[in-house]
Amino acid sequence: MAKAPRNGSSPLLDIRNLRIEARVYPPGEAPRTITLVHDVSLSLEKGKVLGLIGESGAGKSTIGLSSMAYGRGGVKITGGEVLLNGRDILKGGTQGVRALRGREVCYVAQSAAAAFNPAHRLMDQVVEASILHGVATREEAERRAVALFRKLSLPDPENIGQRFPHQVSGGQLQRVMTAMALCSEPDLIVFDEPTTALDVTTQIDVLAAIKEAIRDTGVAALYISHDLAVVAQVSDEIMVLRHGRLVEWGGTRQIIKEPRQEYTSALVSVHEIEHQEKQPGASPFLSVRNITAAYGGGKIKVLKNVSVDILPGQTLAVVGESGSGKSTLARAITGLLPPEEGSITFAGRTLSNRLSDRSRDDLRELQMIYQMADVAMNPRQTVGTIIGRPLEFYFGMGGRERDAKVAELLDKIEMGRGFIDRYPAELSGGQKQRVCIARALAAKPRLIICDEVTSALDPLVANGILKLLLGLQAEEGVAYLFITHDLATVKSIADSIAVMYRGEVVRYGPKSEVLKPPFDAYTDLLLSSVPEMEIGWLEKAIGGRRMASAGN
Amino acid sequence: MSNPILKLIAQRIALGLLLLLAVSVLIFAGTQILPGDVAQSILGQSATPQALANLREELGLNDPAIVRYFRWLAGVLTGDLGTALSSRQDIAASIGGRLWNTLFLAFWAAVVSVPLAIVLGLLAVRYRNGWIDKSISGLALASTSLPEFFIGYLLVYFFAVKLQWFPGISTVYDGMPFLERMKAIALPATALTLVVLAHMMRMTRAAILNVMQSAYIETAELKGLSPFDIIRKHAFPNAIAPIINVVMLNLAFLIVGVVVIEVIFVYPGMGQYLVDHVAKRDVPVVQAVGLIFAAVYIGLNIIADIAAIVANPRLRHPK
Numbered sequence: 001m002a003k004a005p006r007n008g009s010s011p012l013l014d015i016r017n018l019r020i021e022a023r024v025y026p027p028g029e030a031p032r033t034i035t036l037v038h039d040v041s042l043s044l045e046k047g048k049v050l051g052l053i054g055e056s057g058a059g060k061s062t063i064g065l066s067s068m069a070y071g072r073g074g075v076k077i078t079g080g081e082v083l084l085n086g087r088d089i090l091k092g093g094t095q096g097v098r099a100l101r102g103r104e105v106c107y108v109a110q111s112a113a114a115a116f117n118p119a120h121r122l123m124d125q126v127v128e129a130s131i132l133h134g135v136a137t138r139e140e141a142e143r144r145a146v147a148l149f150r151k152l153s154l155p156d157p158e159n160i161g162q163r164f165p166h167q168v169s170g171g172q173l174q175r176v177m178t179a180m181a182l183c184s185e186p187d188l189i190v191f192d193e194p195t196t197a198l199d200v201t202t203q204i205d206v207l208a209a210i211k212e213a214i215r216d217t218g219v220a221a222l223y224i225s226h227d228l229a230v231v232a233q234v235s236d237e238i239m240v241l242r243h244g245r246l247v248e249w250g251g252t253r254q255i256i257k258e259p260r261q262e263y264t265s266a267l268v269s270v271h272e273i274e275h276q277e278k279q280p281g282a283s284p285f286l287s288v289r290n291i292t293a294a295y296g297g298g299k300i301k302v303l304k305n306v307s308v309d310i311l312p313g314q315t316l317a318v319v320g321e322s323g324s325g326k327s328t329l330a331r332a333i334t335g336l337l338p339p340e341e342g343s344i345t346f347a348g349r350t351l352s353n354r355l356s357d358r359s360r361d362d363l364r365e366l367q368m369i370y371q372m373a374d375v376a377m378n379p380r381q382t383v384g385t386i387i388g389r390p391l392e393f394y395f396g397m398g399g400r401e402r403d404a405k406v407a408e409l410l411d412k413i414e415m416g417r418g419f420i421d422r423y424p425a426e427l428s429g430g431q432k433q434r435v436c437i438a439r440a441l442a443a444k445p446r447l448i449i450c451d452e453v454t455s456a457l458d459p460l461v462a463n464g465i466l467k468l469l470l471g472l473q474a475e476e477g478v479a480y481l482f483i484t485h486d487l488a489t490v491k492s493i494a495d496s497i498a499v500m501y502r503g504e505v506v507r508y509g510p511k512s513e514v515l516k517p518p519f520d521a522y523t524d525l526l527l528s529s530v531p532e533m534e535i536g537w538l539e540k541a542i543g544g545r546r547m548a549s550a551g552n
Numbered sequence: 553m554s555n556p557i558l559k560l561i562a563q564r565i566a567l568g569l570l571l572l573l574a575v576s577v578l579i580f581a582g583t584q585i586l587p588g589d590v591a592q593s594i595l596g597q598s599a600t601p602q603a604l605a606n607l608r609e610e611l612g613l614n615d616p617a618i619v620r621y622f623r624w625l626a627g628v629l630t631g632d633l634g635t636a637l638s639s640r641q642d643i644a645a646s647i648g649g650r651l652w653n654t655l656f657l658a659f660w661a662a663v664v665s666v667p668l669a670i671v672l673g674l675l676a677v678r679y680r681n682g683w684i685d686k687s688i689s690g691l692a693l694a695s696t697s698l699p700e701f702f703i704g705y706l707l708v709y710f711f712a713v714k715l716q717w718f719p720g721i722s723t724v725y726d727g728m729p730f731l732e733r734m735k736a737i738a739l740p741a742t743a744l745t746l747v748v749l750a751h752m753m754r755m756t757r758a759a760i761l762n763v764m765q766s767a768y769i770e771t772a773e774l775k776g777l778s779p780f781d782i783i784r785k786h787a788f789p790n791a792i793a794p795i796i797n798v799v800m801l802n803l804a805f806l807i808v809g810v811v812v813i814e815v816i817f818v819y820p821g822m823g824q825y826l827v828d829h830v831a832k833r834d835v836p837v838v839q840a841v842g843l844i845f846a847a848v849y850i851g852l853n854i855i856a857d858i859a860a861i862v863a864n865p866r867l868r869h870p871k
Contacts, residue, residue, distance in 0.1 A: 068774055100776070102776040107774040109770070115768055128777075129776065132775065164869050166871070
């Protein structure tokens, strides 16, 4: 394990042998104590940025929050020292801890939309900590907040503070939260996945704003993310964590260019699946023609004149930002949102627009997999019941025949028969998504619509799911309509691509053509916004843009 | 900007009026189904058939029910609630003073119980699962579980009979000095407070605890706010809608559900009046009181709805 270089002066934050434990209450078992963080040490100089990276469960956030002596839920810091400005904050007592939170260390949460109080105006929340800790009077704090809003390129910096959180977009809220953290002039800010919930095109702006704000104010930061490419843009050093243990710690360049540990190499190269585009020879079995769909009784048009084709056994990827109409397209095809105009032909016949008018066979041939696997399954049913349901419903199977088929499907998703009697709560995120895939496959569909199926998963797990989907496609000849905002996923899985922007398909064709220059302005923005594991990529990408992102 | 809110409020009020109309139909229909003949009950068993027929004609009882309903409704809308059969007195005149008495008692019970319940709820959340929380919950539950007449008699026994601090019979009259009046209602108001306290307290606690799971509570904690400030400034404003709802339900109970307490303390309010006239089978009085109680109930629930709408910043400040 590499130690980061140190110079003589005492660091701002010095965590020594940190041990964090939690009491867990697994169903049907006696409560026990598990260790989340195993004797991790780190140090951070004034004005430097340390990136903490790892998958979920690596202990990144837990370590980050320990710098504020905070444990989420039942989490307890049980060993080690957290030295901030030379004193051990774990020994400071409740009053001491409260005095440093919001003053010396501030926190920027993953979802600013949830982290702002919906009942209060933004300005009141931004200046709250400064006033509470006596850093500034209300007037001074508000003046500083407006200056920070301006620095973070928020629109209308003079008045945006008068708004309520729901009146401001997600990307803007994330910047307001950064301003809130900077307002009391802390020594350290903990950024906990601040751009993960944003669209790529928005992420890049927020990332640039955060980076500039860190540089100009000279604040130190712990930057937590699961995305190494993002962390590499803002960090001086990177610490790789896994299962609560330190894997590797070094300078940003060393980590991404010369990783010394196997796990770090896996993270660096995680996205690369070679996928040969299939020839568009066969004729499409599903054609969407000039579909227009709207919500609110025709008031809000979300799909405008959309036409796409899906070829047997191939994958059409639909990409775009949130609000571009990707999921609405899926809802229109499945009949959940009957289109107002246009038609859908499936295997030579026209599908009824309304779900209730479709035959059971039409329903069977179109299956869906969702982003949130855990809410897409009934928590009170076992895996066997969940996968067996379509077998009973569509094929009238029962008893031993059904069980044998369920076991076969479990083998296909590489999970094995042992899972038949498990409940969804006992599965990991990746396993849940696999069960959802098996449930969709059980209906023997011609097309599976995958709606952001890997977005909620860790990169390595997501990679496994993509490989599984590709393998199943080769075996079963099923086609996918793959909805995603992640272009790396698109490159790994698609045969053809439709780029959507504000309800319209702006670019459509085989993968090789869509991803070949010259690009239209929007596709260019989308492609250039995907973080690359290059130092200095962020500045280059921002500098070379031809249009501003829509939803920041 | 306030347009959508005004529309929602107008909708609620219109719905409330519609509901009240439906209730008036129900009340009228219900009293029609009751056995017995009004004319017979006025004149007694010994009345001659001719006298009965004359009285029926005079009261309009021979008209179809629908005509009588609209006649009654028209009367109600113009403030004429009819005449009591038993006493031959104008109902609106006799209700006036009693309604005022009931509202006076309910008002002071609410002034004590609502803030007390909310403060106790906040305290229970602040010290949740500790002994303070458990004793608050325990005492409040105990007071709700005891029947109200039992609480009433306990209060009478200790504070009127043993200690002799307050009168056991709450006699009030017109022109009574304010302090005298307060002293008279002290025991019934206390009994009512104990009855409604637990419900409001527990709802406050539950609503705030629900909000305490939110990410913005963590934000507040990480700003260094004290636990009580977090509850007061960040949790309470977001829990206000369900709290208002339960408060309004209990206020309605304070007005509509006081029958037992009024009887125990012989307090001249609406409850007493209703009980007296139910016993005398005085249908017009029962109808009138029923309608007033329904109006109070619906009115308070409309206020709760409107308050919940106004408390929601998303509706108050649309995008």
